[in-house]
Amino acid sequence: MDFSDTIEEAAFREQVRAWISANAPEYLYEPLSTSGFGSTRTGDYDPLTEAKKWQKKKADAGWACIQWPKEYGGRGATPIQSVIWNQEEGVYGSLSRTFIIGQGMCAPTMMAYASEEQKQRYLPKLASGEEVWCQLFSEPHGGSDLAGLRTRAEKDGDDWVINGQKIWTSGAHYSDYGILITRTDPEVPKHKGLTMFFLDMRSEGVDIVPIKQANGDSGFNEVYFDNVRIPDAQRLGEVGEGWKVSLTTLMNERLAIGGSIATGFPEIKALVDELRIASGSAIEDPAVRSRLADWYAKSAGLKNTASRAISALSKGETPGPENSIGKLVAGGMMQDIAKFALDLQGLPGAIMDPEIASGSARLQAMLMRSPAVRIEGGTDQILRNIISERVLGLPEDMRADKGLPFNKIPTGN
Amino acid sequence: MNFDFSDDEKMVQEQVHRYLNDNCNFSVFRSVLEGNEPYAEKVWQGLAEMGVQGTAVPAEFGGVEAGYLTLCLAAKEMGAHLAPVPFSTSVYLFAEALTRYGSQEQKEKWLPMIASGQLKGTIAVSETVEEARPDNITATFGDGRLNGTKLVVPQGMVADVAVVIARKGDALTLVLAELDGVGRTSIEMVDPTMATATLSFDNTVAEELGGCAGDTKDGWSALADIYNRAAVLFAFEQIGGAEKALDMAVAYAKERFAFGRPIGSFQALKHMMADMYVALKLAESNCYYAAWALQNDADDLAVAAAAARVSATQAFQLCARDNIQVHGGMGFTWEFDCHLYYRRSNYLTLVLGGLATWEDKLIAALPADAA
Numbered sequence: 001m002d003f004s005d006t007i008e009e010a011a012f013r014e015q016v017r018a019w020i021s022a023n024a025p026e027y028l029y030e031p032l033s034t035s036g037f038g039s040t041r042t043g044d045y046d047p048l049t050e051a052k053k054w055q056k057k058k059a060d061a062g063w064a065c066i067q068w069p070k071e072y073g074g075r076g077a078t079p080i081q082s083v084i085w086n087q088e089e090g091v092y093g094s095l096s097r098t099f100i101i102g103q104g105m106c107a108p109t110m111m112a113y114a115s116e117e118q119k120q121r122y123l124p125k126l127a128s129g130e131e132v133w134c135q136l137f138s139e140p141h142g143g144s145d146l147a148g149l150r151t152r153a154e155k156d157g158d159d160w161v162i163n164g165q166k167i168w169t170s171g172a173h174y175s176d177y178g179i180l181i182t183r184t185d186p187e188v189p190k191h192k193g194l195t196m197f198f199l200d201m202r203s204e205g206v207d208i209v210p211i212k213q214a215n216g217d218s219g220f221n222e223v224y225f226d227n228v229r230i231p232d233a234q235r236l237g238e239v240g241e242g243w244k245v246s247l248t249t250l251m252n253e254r255l256a257i258g259g260s261i262a263t264g265f266p267e268i269k270a271l272v273d274e275l276r277i278a279s280g281s282a283i284e285d286p287a288v289r290s291r292l293a294d295w296y297a298k299s300a301g302l303k304n305t306a307s308r309a310i311s312a313l314s315k316g317e318t319p320g321p322e323n324s325i326g327k328l329v330a331g332g333m334m335q336d337i338a339k340f341a342l343d344l345q346g347l348p349g350a351i352m353d354p355e356i357a358s359g360s361a362r363l364q365a366m367l368m369r370s371p372a373v374r375i376e377g378g379t380d381q382i383l384r385n386i387i388s389e390r391v392l393g394l395p396e397d398m399r400a401d402k403g404l405p406f407n408k409i410p411t412g413n
Numbered sequence: 414m415n416f417d418f419s420d421d422e423k424m425v426q427e428q429v430h431r432y433l434n435d436n437c438n439f440s441v442f443r444s445v446l447e448g449n450e451p452y453a454e455k456v457w458q459g460l461a462e463m464g465v466q467g468t469a470v471p472a473e474f475g476g477v478e479a480g481y482l483t484l485c486l487a488a489k490e491m492g493a494h495l496a497p498v499p500f501s502t503s504v505y506l507f508a509e510a511l512t513r514y515g516s517q518e519q520k521e522k523w524l525p526m527i528a529s530g531q532l533k534g535t536i537a538v539s540e541t542v543e544e545a546r547p548d549n550i551t552a553t554f555g556d557g558r559l560n561g562t563k564l565v566v567p568q569g570m571v572a573d574v575a576v577v578i579a580r581k582g583d584a585l586t587l588v589l590a591e592l593d594g595v596g597r598t599s600i601e602m603v604d605p606t607m608a609t610a611t612l613s614f615d616n617t618v619a620e621e622l623g624g625c626a627g628d629t630k631d632g633w634s635a636l637a638d639i640y641n642r643a644a645v646l647f648a649f650e651q652i653g654g655a656e657k658a659l660d661m662a663v664a665y666a667k668e669r670f671a672f673g674r675p676i677g678s679f680q681a682l683k684h685m686m687a688d689m690y691v692a693l694k695l696a697e698s699n700c701y702y703a704a705w706a707l708q709n710d711a712d713d714l715a716v717a718a719a720a721a722r723v724s725a726t727q728a729f730q731l732c733a734r735d736n737i738q739v740h741g742g743m744g745f746t747w748e749f750d751c752h753l754y755y756r757r758s759n760y761l762t763l764v765l766g767g768l769a770t771w772e773d774k775l776i777a778a779l780p781a782d783a784a
Contacts, residue, residue, distance in 0.1 A: 001482060001705045002415045009414075269783060286773070293772030296779065297724040301695030304416075304702045311416035325691045381680070387690055388683035392663050395678040 003307075005084075009314070012081055016088045019063060024092050025054055032091040040094050048174055051098040055129025065103055065127040072111070072119055073127030079313040101170055102126050102133030106179045109249045110198070113236035122177070122198075134175035134201070135249065136223060138168040141411075144382050146181075147190045147243060148401075148409070151225060153182035153197070160184075160197065160235070162205075162228040168376070172208045172221040175201045179249065180230075181242050186407040193406055194242030199230045215368035261306070263330045264337035264366055265299040268292065271341050271359050282344055291340055298333055302326055324391070328383045331373035338367035416701060418482055425479060426486035429465060433494040439750050445497035445606045446753070451571050452608055457498040461530025466504055470512070475525030485649045485704040492650030493657045495757055497606035499533045499568035501650065501764075505643040507534025510576040513642070514587060514635050516623025523574065523589070535572040537563035537612055538636065544766060545578075547585060547633045552614065554579040554588045559619035562611060567764065569610025570599050576622065577614070578632050585632035590619040604760035640765045641774075644718040645703040648725035651761050652696050655725070658732040658754040659689045662739040682739055689732045696721070696728035716783075719775035726762050726771070733758035 005013055028050060031043035042050045058064040059073060067082045068074025077085070086093055096103075107126055110119060125131040142149030151164025162182060172178065178201050185193035201208075205228035210218040237245040272292065275282040282288050305326070309319035341363045342349030354361035374380050388394045401409045418426075437456045445453055460466060469484040470476020484504070491500050508527045511520055526532035539545045540552065540563055552561025559579055566575065574591050596613035625635055663686060666677030676682055703721035706714040733754040737744035744751040762768060 001417065001419075001701075001708070003705070005414065266783075269779075273781070283776070286769070289776045290769060290772045293719075293723055293775040294727075296775060296783065297699060297720045297727075298695055300702070300720045301699050301724055304698035305694060307414065307416045308698055308701065311414050314414050315417075325694055329691060329695065381684065384684040384687035385680070387687040388677075392659075392683075392686055392690060394663065394666060394683050394686065395675050397678055397680055397683075398674060 006314070009080060009084060013084050013088060016063075016085055019061065020088055020092070023057060023061070025050065025095075028095070029091060032094055035091075035094060040097050042095075047095075048098060051095045052129045054092060054095045055099060059124075059128030064129070065107070068107070068111075068123070068127060073124035080310070083310050083313060098132060098171065098174075099126075099129055101135050102131075102175075102177075105135050105249045106133040106177075106198075109179055109196070109236060109245060112248050113196070113245055114198070115233075118234075131176040132171060132174055134169050134172045134178040136166040136169055136172075136178045136180040137246065137249075139165060140167055143168075144379055146246070147194065149181060149183060149194070151180075151182045152186075153184050153195055153230075155184075155232075156229075158232050159229045160195075160232060162197075162199075162225040162230060164225050166223040166225075167211070167220075169208075169221045169223050170219060172201065172223050173210060177201060178223075179236065181246050183406065184239055184242075187405050188240070189403055190401065190406045190409065191243040192240055194246070195239050196236040196242040196245040197230050198234050198236060199228070203228050203230070205229075214371065215365070217369075261302055261326050261330045262334065263295070263299045263302065264334040264363075265295050267359075267363060267366065268295065268337045268341050271363065272344070274359075275344060277344055288344070295333060295337060298329055302329055324383065324387055327373070327377065328380055328387075331370060331380065334366055334373060335370035338363045338370060342367065416705075418486060418701075418704075422479075422483045422486055425468070425483045426490060428463065429460075429487045429490040430493075432459060432463060433490055433496060437494050437496050439495075439753060442495050442497050442606060442753055448605070452499055452568075452606070453497045456496060457500075457530060457533075460496075460498065460500070464528070466500070466508075466530045467528025468504075470508060470524050470528040474520050474528065476528040481645075481708040482704050485646060485700070485707070488646045488649035489653035492653030492757075492761075495606075495654065495753055499535065499571055499608065501643075501647065502535035502568040502572065503527055503533050505646040506536040506639065507572075507574070507576055509642050510536060510587060510622065510635075510639050511589075513639060514622040514624030514630065515589075516626075519589065519620075519623055532574060533568065533572045535566055535568045535575045536639070537566045537569070537575045537577040539563065539565045544770065550578055550580060550585060552577065552579040554581045554586060554619060554621070557618060557620065559588055559590050559614040559617045562613045564611050565600065565602075566610050566612050567607045569612050570597055570608040575612070577619065578636055579619075581621075581632075585636075587622045587625045587632045587635055588619040589622060590614065590617050602760065604756040606757075607760060641715050641718045642707060644722040644765055644771070645700070645707045647761055647765060648696070648700050648703060648718075648721040651725035651729040651758070652693060652700055654754055654757055654761070655689075655693045655696065655729040655732040658729070658736040658751075658758075659686065659693060661751065661754075662686055662689065662732070662736040666739055676739075685735050685738065689728075689735055692724070692728040692731045696724035699724045713778075713780075715778035716775065716780075719771050719778060722765070722771045723768065723775055726768050729754075729758040730762060 028042055031041040035041040040047055055064060062075050065073060066075040066077035066085055070076050103126060110122060126133055137146060139149045153160045153162050177198055179198045181194055181196050183193050184195040205226040207224040209222045211220045211222060212218055272282040272288055279285050309323050312319045342360060345360055349360050351357040352361050352364045389396060436459055441453050444450060464477045465487055467476035468479050468487055469481050472478040511523050527534055541549050543549060559577060572592055577588050577590055578585055579588055595617055598611045600609050600611055602609045624630055625632055666682055667675055669676050699721040703717040706717035737751045737755060740749060740751050743749050
């Protein structure tokens with residue numbers, strides 16, 4: 001075991017470090033490093049403008065999407081170089097949040113299924129942040145059961161006509177393009193009647209409505225399709241093969257490595273170090289110490305698990321399935337930590353005004369955002385299904401819709 | 414970065430695994446459990462022939478000097494196979510105490526006999542039914558003699574020699590005593606394969622460990638240091654056991670049918686096993702880091718060891734407990750092997766002080782800016 005870089009890795013890190021220190025937007029360091037959960041703070045500056053500026057600067061110097069082939073706007077870097085880049089980019093990396101879905105999920109799907117001409121046209125501008133992409137998958141009737149989606153695509157000449165509704169689309173309101181999964185044949189079993197497309201988000205008939213979330217923020221949208229026309233040339237994969245294509249997208253959810261996954265541990269530690277409770281200093285209280293130790297051990301476990309994945313990448317191996325545990329552990333932990341931290345403060349723990357109580361406001365924000373962490377990108381329950389079926393090899397649950405044509409599946413109404 | 418064990422280290426693990434697979438199945442454990450023999454002597458000898466006891470012992474003291482990373486992997490196999498031999502007390506505790514605090518002469522005398530398996534060692538600490546603390550240690554050492562009673566000594570029935578914490582005037586110190594002629598009474602434990610005894614020292618000849626002699630090192634802090642190092646090795650035993658318990662649960666859930674389907678297809682059970690897997694992976698990754706810290710005597714060894722210990726304890730207890738749950742009623746029979754892991758997991762949780770003790774140690778060792 002050896003935690004140091006190889007000679008090549010160290011040289012690459014040096015090169016990355018030099019470029020970042022010469023070019024990073026240092027004026028954003030302070031707000032970015034105090035950003036809350038799922039948000040990117042840029043102080044007095046507009047977040048989208050700043051994100052696009054940093055992305056373009058990186059792209060012009062060959063530091064955008066470094067793992068992509070050069071001809072599509074990348075650098076042809078190795079996975080471990082990509083991890084090193086992420087580590088060195090640090091807080092500035094959070095500016096790229098705007099592009100994660102496009103670059104991390106839409107792009108691999110385009111690379112696998114778009115024509116060469118389309119790849120040349122779209123990928124470099126996606127890498128440079130000049131064009132933003134979103135992913136139109138979830139529906140009111142297709143969340144965990146994604147293949148239960150109902151948005152229809154019907155062939156009309158050389159076009160497809162789209163009608164239906166998507167939901168939980170991040171960034172739809174500032175996206176230029178999107179990849180869209182639709183139902184093209186409702187008379188075959190649900191996984192077999194799907195087809196994937198990409199489309200211009202400014203197409204006629206696309207209506208984007210922001211969702212006001214339970215925590216008061218609006219990071220997601222509903223997207224309505226009313227006779228939206230998409231040329232057949234923008235179909236990704238064969239008709240009826242949309243499920244297979246969507247797996248390419250979902251398998252490419254970025255490995256949460258290189259950066260650190262938020263668990264709330266530093267926040268609870270900082271709070272109890274200062275806080276006084278009935279028994280005296282909170283950090284001296286045995287009940288507090290016990291909970292804190294449990295969370296530290298989990299948090300260290302995630303960090304060390306990520307290190308194992310990086311080590312595998314460094315050796316040119318594929319990281320193992322243990323990485324699937326990250327969000328499952330972090331999401332629940334964040335919620336538990338926030339609840340416990342606020343509980344220690346009594347009623348003042350409920351203060352959400354950061355001017356009065358900056359610590360508890362941050363933990364309140366965590367408490368109110370954490371339910372979403374346990375749902376988005378795979379609920380805790382779906383993640384446990386994935387672990388038990390794909391890692392432990394346990395049998396699938398019995399399904400009531402198995403083999404039924406989509407339009408014969410019971411819907412409960 | 415290379416955060417993995419080397420091929421050489423894994424090869425030793427594979428050898429230990431194969432040996433124990435062939436020679437130390439559950440019937441060996443049961444033979445000791447049911448009192449037919451105090452420990453599996455044949456297995457102990459077999460391990461000694463392979464040099465396993467001397468894995469981390471320096472070559473100058475008759476060991477293999479293959480390092481702690483290798484010893485960690487050997488420990489994982491010992492835990493997975495529930496080997497009923499006095500390995501942990503001899504190697505993680507007695508040999509570590511000697512390596513860290515023995516004088517050159519003491520190391521030369523005792524370590525080769527541990528490394529060769531010729532001798533079995535242990536450590537004697539607790540005297541009352543409460544967890545050991547500096548203020549409930551009353552055994553005394555003076556003029557080369559040890560007096561007092563140690564209530565719970567793992568492998569006390571079979572050990573030849575022990576490191577004992579005792580009072581010397583106002584201070585605590587560590588002394589070494591041969592157990593020939595010392596009064597031994599077997600006591601019933603949750604894991605009867607640990608040959609646990611009450612030891613009565615009555616003017617027993619003993620000598621202070623060189624590193625603790627002449628007030629150089631307080632015996633309690635020396636013990637804490639030995640425990641920190643042993644915690645990493647016990648944590649590897651724990652994840653070895655946890656993995657096996659999870660494997661048992663998964664295998665049973667695939668073959669057992671109820672309501673016309675394999676019970677492993679029910680989400681209530683799948684999610685339970687997914688949680689067992691998550692606990693195991695977190696512990697395993699913490700153990701990897703702690704192994705590195707142990708091998709390199711890292712500054713953060715205390716934190717790394719405690720984190721590994723806390724998460725490995727949680728993982729083994731969860732996996733052993735829910736393995737029984739997956740097996741249902743059959744899991745609660747003497748005949749099924751689930752209780753073997755349940756017994757061992759509960760024993761290992763307590764062997765160096767319970768979970769709350771290690772949680773407290775972890776927080777005490779955390780640097781102010783820990784994240």
